Amino acid sequence: MIKEQFNLIHISEVMDQLDVSRSTIDRWRKTKQLPSVKIGKEIYFDKNEVMRWYRQFGQVRQSSPVLTANQTITIGYTTVSTHMWGPLIIKEFGFLEQELRRIRPKDRIEIKWHKAKDGMELIKGMIAGNIHFATFGDYALSVSHMISTMLPDYRPILLAAGGKSAKGDGFGMVVPTDLTLQSIGDLATLPIATTFRTNAEYRLRKMLESHHMTDLNIIHRSIEESMESLRQGRLSASIMWEPFLSLAHHQQIGKSIFNQELGLGFIANVVADERWVLDHEDLVVAYLKAHMQANRLIREQPHQAAKVFALETGFPLEVVSRSISKIRWDAALYSNDLKMLNYFDPSKYFGPSTPPLVSSEIRYNIKYLRIAAQELKLPNLPATPIDGAWPKDIHY
Structure with a gap:
């Protein structure tokens, strides 16, 4: 068919992939010149052109008044658990630098890496505005959420999963x-x-x-x-x-x-402050692309990843290899993952002076991960967390 020959997708597919309404698409076509083609009565779009346009004119902004051309992005990580080792691969192989050179070729954006002793140190750095992306565990995410209910200016948001393991493995x-x-x-x-x-x-x-x-x-x-x-x-x-x-x-x-x-399995999480995310959406997509590239390397080249991890952590190579083989390296968010994340109430054991955790669920945003997956030509992610069990043959 002609649409397959020319890599065209129907307007309904664009609405689903970008998570927007028909009226929004029509407005973009009229006011922002979103490229489209009409075949009979149906409207189609070139898939690659849609993503290029979306990065430049749509909901992901190319530039930001907050981050100037010569500032710094700080990545916070910890090595206390294998599930949280993904940033070590991003760092070692320069995946984020590659993405930044592609989307900001004229800017000098320095990347700093903050190695923390635990998740609480990362949370403190995020609250202070000193850490922009952090990877920590499910319990630390719950603590971060609890703190946000007491500090209105702190709005942590879950962007993607790190390493994860099923019940009985973590x-x-x-x-x-x-x-x-x-x-x-x-x-x-x-x-x-x-x-x-x-x-x-x-x-x-x-x-x-x-x-x-x-x-x-x-x-x-x-x-x-x-x-x-x-x-x-x-x-x-x-x-x-x-x-x-x-x-x-x-x-x-x-x-x-x-x-x-x-209890339940264990999942690491990629988190940022929502205000920073909204001001730097193109950088968020860049980091999530680097994150998924790191996941793919760990899955497809485990021995090479293990050597990086062993050198950084000091654990024997055999131990590292055994450990990473037990973990699913998949950035996608599943409904069951979110149920597990909302299982924790850290206020219960923090002491009598700590207010109980507000019943609201962990906040997340899948939009940027969906865009990153599309740019990496991975299977389309739905606009909501994936239902059902983790599939064996699809990873992000």
């Missing part, structure tokens, strides 16, 4: 290899180590509460201290996540149990 309780526990009730006699006010502690307490075990001996230690105590035989149980689960297996210092009981 977290586990590590115990000595010679220790046998038949049920969660057997934990009643053991001290359990976990990191303080983190995803790990939240999941542990939720699991114990579900079994009416609220008075156990929970001790707070860094995960590195817990690893060393397990190695020396001075600890009976610790809540861990990747890559530490793989490290414990590799060094034969413990085994992982109760993975399913510790």
Whole structure:
């Protein structure tokens, strides 16, 4: 057919892909000269021309009064979990620099990388306006949302997923290899180590509460201290996540149990402040393209990615390879992902002085990820989170 021959798409497809109404498309054709062609009574568009026009004249603005030609974009990241390692690939292979040179060839935009010890440090940097994009975990996202209800000028918005793992894969309780526990009730006699006010502690307490075990001996230690105590035989149980689960297996210092009981899977998140996003939409699309390119490299060249991760984190290459193979590298947002993200209420364990989390759901915006996917010629993303299970053959 003629439309396939000339790469044409119907006006209804443009409305769906750009998430706008027919009246908006008609207005753009009339006032902003959106290129189109009429075949009979139907209106069609060249797909490539639509995206080029959209970047220049549509909802994604090419320039911004806020970011001048010689300013800086700061990318915040942390290496505390394998799920959050995507920015290391963006950094190593210069994916973001490539996109910036393409869309801002005359501008000198410096990229700075801020390595944080945890998600809370990244949130503080975002609140201060010192970090523009950050990748952190699901619990930290909930904390960020909770803080935004108390600080009206802080409006974090979820733009894409980072690494994600299904239930039973993201977290586990590590115990000595010679220790046998038949049920969660057997934990009643053991001290359990976990990191303080983190995803790990939240999941542990939720699991114990579900079994009416609220008075156990929970001790707070860094995960590195817990690893060393397990190695020396001075600890009976610790809540861990990747890559530490793989490290414990590799060094034969413990085994992982109760993975399913510790709740939902684990997902990292790409987040920015909404005000900054609205002022720099072309840069947001550029970063998300770099993010999806990093995901593709990890999926298709895992050994090359593992070498980068091992060098940055200091973990053995075998441990890194094992760890990244357990994780789905997919930027798309699924309905089930959002359900999991809205599962957390960090105020519950922050102390009595902390107001409870407002019931509103985590805020997200898929528009920029959809545009980035289109420019990378990936399968079209719908305008709403994808329903159903993660597909095996489609990744973003």
